[in-house]
Amino acid sequence: MRILIFTCALLLTCTGETKAQSDSSLLFSEVITKLENHSASVSTILSDKKYLSLHPQTSFRELVKKHSNDSTLIITTAGEPGKKIKVTGIVKDEAGQPVAGALVYLYQTDSRGWYAADAPHVGGNEGDIRHARLFGYVKTDQKGRFELHTIKPSGYPRSDLPAHIHIHFQADGYEPYGTEFLFDDDERLVGDIREQSVRNRFLISKPEKTAGPFEQQFSYSVMMRRR
Numbered sequence: 001m002r003i004l005i006f007t008c009a010l011l012l013t014c015t016g017e018t019k020a021q022s023d024s025s026l027l028f029s030e031v032i033t034k035l036e037n038h039s040a041s042v043s044t045i046l047s048d049k050k051y052l053s054l055h056p057q058t059s060f061r062e063l064v065k066k067h068s069n070d071s072t073l074i075i076t077t078a079g080e081p082g083k084k085i086k087v088t089g090i091v092k093d094e095a096g097q098p099v100a101g102a103l104v105y106l107y108q109t110d111s112r113g114w115y116a117a118d119a120p121h122v123g124g125n126e127g128d129i130r131h132a133r134l135f136g137y138v139k140t141d142q143k144g145r146f147e148l149h150t151i152k153p154s155g156y157p158r159s160d161l162p163a164h165i166h167i168h169f170q171a172d173g174y175e176p177y178g179t180e181f182l183f184d185d186d187e188r189l190v191g192d193i194r195e196q197s198v199r200n201r202f203l204i205s206k207p208e209k210t211a212g213p214f215e216q217q218f219s220y221s222v223m224m225r226r227r
């Protein structure tokens with residue numbers, strides 16, 4: 001009897017894991033189909049709560065990267081808690097010429113200051129940078145511009161570091177470049193912390209008024225160096 005109960009428990013566990021993996025595979029296949037037949041954009045996929053469980057997965061992120069060709073990107077679902085913001089950027093070279101077609105990778109915390117769905121940080125294997133739940137890729141247009149629709153991130157819990165969006169740029173013929181977008185109205189961005197942020201060459205933007213569903217807009221200018 002004891003062996004029978006143990007075997008049943010084992011089977012249930014195995015069946016449960018297999019079903020979770022199967023559900024994930026089905027969702028992933030659905031995303032591949034939608035992106036490859038252009039019935040959905042990267043923004044549509046990233047802002048659909050149905051696919052939130054896929055966000056930390058490397059294969060999903062690679063797929064998103066491969067299909068990111070738009071200069072406007074939405075990375076949050078309609079129900080994501082937090083202040084809706086629009087972030088605009090313009091990328092230029094040392095001569096002030098726009099860098100068109102630059103691939104921009106970004107990731108951020110949510111309104112709790114968390115990168116993962118169930119914890120502030122993702123451990124191991126370059127955790128946050130490779131698995132943050134709120135992330136995306138966007139491409140600069142012919143004028144070097146891009147636009148991001150998201151929620152305002154919060155700073156980490158039990159920390160005095162300011163809220164930020166990590167942002168990385170790469171383009172043919174240019175040195176890869178990474179920085180952080182900070183918010184001038186962040187109450188943590190004061191005193192020594194602010195001075196250190198400036199020394200780190202993080203970019204700070206003042207909030208601007210904006211229309212539509214956004215409570216605030218922040219604009220940043222980025223410079224990439226030619227190789």
Ligand SMILES: [Fe+2]
Nearest residue numbers: 109128164166
């Ligand atoms: Fe961070």
